[in-house]
Amino acid sequence: MAQLDDDLAFILADQVRLTxxxxxxxxxxQFNATFDDADEVLRDASGQPVVQDGQVLRCQTSDLPSTAKxxxxxxxxxxxxxxxxxxxxxxxRVTLVLIA
Amino acid sequence: MILEALRIVKNALSDGTIGxxxxxxxVPRDGTDPQPASVALIAExxxxxxxAIEGLLPDVDAQYPCLMLCPGLTPGxxxxxxxxxxxxxxxxxxxxxYGAKDPDAAAGNRDASYTLRAVRRSLNQLQMAAEATRxxxxxxxxxFEGWTPIPFWQLxxxxxxxxxxxxxxRMRDTLx
Numbered sequence: 001m002a003q004l005d006d007d008l009a010f011i012l013a014d015q016v017r018l019t020x021x022x023x024x025x026x027x028x029x030q031f032n033a034t035f036d037d038a039d040e041v042l043r044d045a046s047g048q049p050v051v052q053d054g055q056v057l058r059c060q061t062s063d064l065p066s067t068a069k070x071x072x073x074x075x076x077x078x079x080x081x082x083x084x085x086x087x088x089x090x091x092x093r094v095t096l097v098l099i100a
Numbered sequence: 101m102i103l104e105a106l107r108i109v110k111n112a113l114s115d116g117t118i119g120x121x122x123x124x125x126x127v128p129r130d131g132t133d134p135q136p137a138s139v140a141l142i143a144e145x146x147x148x149x150x151x152a153i154e155g156l157l158p159d160v161d162a163q164y165p166c167l168m169l170c171p172g173l174t175p176g177x178x179x180x181x182x183x184x185x186x187x188x189x190x191x192x193x194x195x196x197x198y199g200a201k202d203p204d205a206a207a208g209n210r211d212a213s214y215t216l217r218a219v220r221r222s223l224n225q226l227q228m229a230a231e232a233t234r235x236x237x238x239x240x241x242x243x244f245e246g247w248t249p250i251p252f253w254q255l256x257x258x259x260x261x262x263x264x265x266x267x268x269x270r271m272r273d274t275l276x
Binding site: 041042044045046047048049050051052053054082084100 | 203259
């Protein structure tokens with residue numbers, strides 16, 4: 001069961017202020033995005049802590065391929081990832097993409 | 101008593117005959133579901149740092165999937181004293197946490213579910229095992245009082261998948 005923390009988008013939005021740029025290649029498109037790789041400690045269904053590796057892209061929604069969806073393969077600076085979640089922010093102009 | 105419960109379960113799960121990896125091939129699987137990968141690390145919180153602080157940590161990445169054992173969060177029941185004698189029986193809760201990393205979220209949940217069933221089968225073997233397997237430091241595991249499956253869990257932001265099984269064990273101190 002994937003559980004999306006209600007505050008996750010805000011947590012991630014705060015995280016990505018700390019990051020640098022990455023070159024993204026996604027479904028034939030190439031664009032720059034803010035990239036962050038930061039761990040966080042969460043509690044799982046048993047109530048015990050888990051160190052969760054959180055990798056996030058912050059990009060202009062208009063830069064994304066029109067077909068962008070969860071599960072897509074992409075690269076950031078040559079490293080392969082899958083898009084795990086797409087979260088629109090700022091009236092939809094910006095999208096946070098959770099990748100792993 | 102908690103230390104002994106943790107290590108008795110850990111030793112059983114690690115055993116080549118009754119352990120979880122020995123049980124995995126026999127777990128019934130739906131359709132073409134493949135057999136999950138063998139558990140690479142089984143650790144408990146009185147002898148392993150990661151298990152002690154109860155987190156699934158990046159430094160065990162190379163040893164996923166893993167089983168991390170720690171005491172459960174529910175206190176044991178009060179033990180009624182019905183006759184004069186030593187305090188020797190008690191219930192201990194052990195949490196058996198499964199951790200894995202899988203880029204395929206659904207496959208990760210599937211493997212977690214099958215692996216936890218293998219864990220339960222291994223525990224059933226422990227309950228029927230010879231006394232020597234169930235005795236440590238004079239503390240004897242008598243039987244399981246119950247078990248609770250914990251739902252598998254993951255966040256969309258990462259690869260980590262967890263699942264757990266909580267068991268309640270009846271223990272006796274034979275050297276009170």
